[in-house]
Amino acid sequence: MATTTSSSSEEAPNTKKNKKERLGWIEWLRGWFYLVYEMLFQRIMASHLHNPMPLPPVNDLTCIVTGSTSGIGLEIARQLAQSGAHVVMAVRNTKAAQELIQKWQVDSEGLSIPLNVEVMQVDLLSLDSVTRFAEAWNARSAPLHVLINNAGIFSIGEPQKFSKDGYEQHLQVNHLAPALLSILLLPSLIRGSPSRIVNVNSIMHHVGFVDTEDMNVTSGKRKFSSLVGYSSSKLAEIMFSSILNKRLPAESGISVLCVSPGIVQTNVARDLPKLVQAAYHLIPYFIFSAQEGARSALFAATDPQVPEYCDMLKADEWPVCAxxxxxxxxxxxxxxxxNVQTSYEVWEKTLEMIGLPSDAVERLLDGEEVKSHYRQEQ
Structure with missing residues (x-):
């Protein structure tokens, strides 16, 4: 694997006067260019990949996959399970997950490897639920080799909504909840070392902007839209992941990655305006199926060269995670x-919002117990 050659942006001066309040118009146009380019050419760029993508041996892996009852997450969980991995479907709808497992078992009767799949409930719109999930898994004292933060929402055209924790829903589901889960599961990831945290991100982060003083987008400085909520949350996820990657020493054996599935036909399309849904049906050649969209996450979770690539970026002090x-x-x-300065601000603000101390990672690496105040308040 080879790194891309691009210079990182310099740290912005740490002053209110020079703080950016939005993307520059050149950055904004460049972001939309990337989006259009990916939609038109993603199938050509990925023409070398098989579908479904063959996986290396995964019999010894335990993988947690959030949001695995539909779309990309379903394909990730199914292919890992049918390849022999122990898969934990971390979902809100446990009944739907159990029905899927029964279907997969029927479909896999001809395979020599029995399915090893279980279901655990978690609601990413509740930080207490995320904390309870992590506590339940860590209590097993079992290794975790791969955490795939796949679940996400893009409520196109919907008015601004907030979770019961008080956070804008895109921000919580796409960023805050995965961040909390990733940190609280560090003890299990250390037991499973070498292990990986794979965040299913989006090319749409290119048009996102994070204001750490207004992450809920309620101040009025920016008009909220589902696009603003989604793209900003995905950018925040990358920024947070980059600092988490820096905080984890090489000896921890934990690799942190973000992946883009491409432009994919998933359940998100149900919420699209009728005109956009029609466009989806008119250009099926350009849009990936869920199975095709799952390939980048499966690659990041299983390819043997990934840890070496992540270590190389860390050794080179690359400003972003893989x-x-x-x-x-x-x-x-x-x-x-x-933007390194903003990334550190996102890191600090996120820890505050999810109720963890600023030294949570270091304490967990030292074997101490760390709890989110969302759980302590119960």
């Missing part, structure tokens, strides 16, 4: 994702 594109090749996130 980012794998829809064609399963290393890619470079947006220019804004390289």
């Amino acid at each position: 980012f794998i594109s829809q064609d399963c090749r290393p890619a470079n996130p947006s220019e804004e994702a390289h």
